[in-house]
Amino acid sequence: MDSRTTAGHTTGQDYREVYRRSTEDPEGFWLEAAELIDWHRRPTRALDDSAAPLYRWFPDGELNVCFNALDRHVIHGRADQVALVHDSPVTDSRREYTYAQLLDEVARCAGGLRALGVGKGDTVVIYMPMVPEAVIAMLACARLGAVHSVVFGGFAPAELAVRIEDVAPKVVVSASCGVERTRVIPYKPMLDEAISRSAHTPDHCLILQREQHTAELGERDVDWATLMTPGAVEPAGWTPVAATDPLYVLYTSGTTGRPKGIVRDTGGYAVAMRWSMESLYGIGPGDTWFCASDVGWVVGHSYIVYGPLLTGATTVLYEGKPVGTPNPGAFWRIVEEYGAKALFTAPTAIRAITKEDPEGEHLGRHDLSTLQHLFLAGERLDPDTWRWATDQLGVPVVDNWWQTETGWPIATNPVGIEPLEIRPGSPTVATPGYRIEVLDERGDQVEPGTEGAICLRLPMPPGTLPTLWGDDERYVSSYLSAYPEHYLTGDGGMVDADGYVYVMGRTDDVLNVAGHRLSSGSMEEALAGHPQVAECAVMGVADPLKGQVPRALVVLKDGVELDEAGVDQLVQELVQRVRDEVGAVAALKQVDVVGALPKTRSGKILRKTMRQLADGEDPVVPSTIEDPAVLEALAPVLRRS
Structure with a gap:
């Protein structure tokens, strides 16, 4: 395969050379990768380390992520390409949006949010099921320069309340209900209870009414369909923001006290997402990509919404389960019907499929000739699950390891750069930009093959968290204080002599027998x-x-x-x-x-x-x-x- 000559692309190169450049010359490497993004004001430098350990990427750059995800593709000839497919076996419905159609919906939604008082720097909570309107609301916030915080639809009122209180949204975007295989879950009562529990009250709630259950609207509530009626509001143009401005806040699964709001910056994240789609996953403009996650998770943010749309790919939004909607062949049906080049899901989803279809009978009923890779993340990929998927699919099954905090893979097999040997039990090697070090209790780096605490040497690459929402001190004490100049992943494992990473579980899960x-x-x-x-x-x-x-x-x-x-x-x-x-x-x-x-x-x-x-x-x-x-x-x- 010939190496790409387009600025920022690393496909077809040697992994070790790409990795070496990313660690020895991060300034040049990431400025080159930044050429994959359209800038309102192009950055002249990549890294600002003046406030270390609080690092900032592309400090003098300005851009708009929504423009990069939609407008530029319409401008450059992808207006009629399908951008977003919504497939919902639980409601027996399907919808498709071209880039032009999605841009129209997002611009009108942004205009509607603006009419409700949302502007640059304001916050919006999105409490939605897996419907296109969730993606539209996310992109509409990005268009205005507002900060979104997605919370799982159906999340308990107490947990929703602490997130509303912490991020203080001007508007909450929600739906009347979520739909599961055996039940319909009304959202509005839970949202109302959450607001009543919170010290912060949003000005408005924008509610999508679904036909499976309609909600009773109150004084602060606005109907989505009314606001989105053509001509009801003026569509909003895109607002340039600083690369260091936040794009979204995503909360980790806290259980007591104030939750940790992971901040994602705008410029570094856009560069990382665009670069990673082709370099790590081999997905380029025009390809169809199926990420079976949820927009409430970091995987959904990065690889249902922003990564594929920044790339100009077609992304599939799936409202269903790997089994039971209606059977363990659901994922394979999606791959066949939409011609997906790759599938990204969690090992637990594959284990659920193997439990119900151990011989792959449902899989065998579908034409998977377009599928080139299965990517797995979210939980350790055990060799038995890897072996089943590899044998059944006949394509590389690629593990990748990362966290909500990092936003994209720390370790993976970079198939878009150079496909490496797959070793079951390992997510392969360090992603370019990440410097993985395994440390002992004293903070000394251990020998290859020896287990310890997996840490990342600072600075981490673009796209990773710059801080926690409103709390730099907590960010430093939670992640950066255990080992000087290192980010503590909280995972234990080892790196072997060939650089292959083995993540054996959270350090909490290490047994002392x-x-x-x-x-x-x-x-x-x-x-x-x-x-x-x-x-x-x-x-x-x-x-x-x-x-x-x-x-x-x-x-x-x-x-x-x-x-x-x-x-x-x-x-x-x-x-x-x-x-x-x-x-x-x-x-x-x-x-x-x-x-x-x-x-x-x-x-x-x-x-x-x-x-x-x-x-x-x-x-x-x-x-x-x-x-x-x-x-x-x-x-x-x-x-x-």
């Missing part, structure tokens, strides 16, 4: 390799003799039915697998077969919460838990010694 530090990930890898196990979780529970001992929960694959003797036999086999693959020091003895594992909406297993239950504590339950009933059902099992 009789003085031996063991990762839950290594034990889970052994358990997941059993042919009857669909997924599993290992946690360390308190033990008076050894400090901690491992305890495992496993979920069986669909169709596997065991009597009491069969369960006993399985437990013996699983204990032996851990002993053989991890070592006798792991001392795993207690394994419970359960129906499901508690997870967040992004697919992260709640190991810490389960450990607290097992230790007899009152658990700290993240506000982003997917199904509280799963945890409630597990409580008696976990509390049993």
Whole structure:
């Protein structure tokens, strides 16, 4: 493949050379990448380190992200290309928007928000289901230079309230309801309760009425359809903002006290998103991309909305589940019908599919000839899940590791630069711009192959958080104080001699068994390799003799039915697998077969919460838990010694 000659592109080059340039000459590297973006005022320098450790990217640049995501594509010939596809099996509906149509909708929505008093620097909370109007509202805020904060539709009123109070929105954009496979969830009562609980009251609530349930509107409420009627308001043009101005605030799953509002800047993020789509994912203008996430997550922000639209690709917005809407072939149907070049989802989604369709029968019913890669992130990709997807799909299955805070991958296989060897259990290598270092408790860098705390040497690349909303001091104390000149990821793992990164789980999930530090990930890898196990979780529970001992929960694959003797036999086999693959020091003895594992909406297993239950504590339950009933059902099992 020939190397691209367009400024900022790195496709077709040697990964090591690209990585070397990004770390040895970050100024030149990122100014070149910035050529992929249209600037109102082009930056003359990349990094401002004058207030370190609070770094700023492209400090003298000005731009508008909405212009880059929509207007410029219309101007340069993509007006009639489909920009956004909405596929909703839960409402049996589909909608498509060309770039010109989406621009028209966004400009009118921006005009409507402006009429409600929203201007540059103001904040807007978006509390919406997975509908096009959520994307339109996000882009409309960006068009005005306003800061949006997306909160999951259906989020509990108490959690929504603290976010409204912290970000103080002038307007909340919401919908009358969310629709799931078996129920309709009214949003308006939850929104009203949240506002009543909050010390801040928005001036207006803009409400999208859905036909599945209509909401009763009050004095401060404005109907979306009325505001968006052609001619009702003057469409808004785009407002230039400083590259260092915030684009959005996204809250991490806090459980008590004031939540952490992750700030995303405008210029650095736009450059990182545009660069990463082609360099990391191999997706260019005109390609179709299916990211099966939620706009409430960072993955949805980065790779449903901003990344693909800044690139000029077609993005698929999916309102459904990997299974049950209507079957485990749902993702494959999307790939076939829209010709997706790549699919990005979470390992937990693939595990759900394998649980219901272990032989890939539903997958085999679809033409997946357009699919070139499956990308996975959000939870550790175990080798068994990787192997199933690789065997069934016949395309590279690429893990990538990152966080809400970083906004885009810390480590991945950069298929758009140079596809590297895939090693199961590893998200491959450090992404250009990131300097990954594994440190011991003293802050010294460990030898290759040795586990420790995974940290990022400062400064981090563009697109990563510059601070927390309204609280620089908390940002420094939470992330930058454990090790000088490093960002603490909170994950433990290692980097081998070839530079391959292995993330073994949160440092909270490291077990200390009789003085031996063991990762839950290594034990889970052994358990997941059993042919009857669909997924599993290992946690360390308190033990008076050894400090901690491992305890495992496993979920069986669909169709596997065991009597009491069969369960006993399985437990013996699983204990032996851990002993053989991890070592006798792991001392795993207690394994419970359960129906499901508690997870967040992004697919992260709640190991810490389960450990607290097992230790007899009152658990700290993240506000982003997917199904509280799963945890409630597990409580008696976990509390049993």
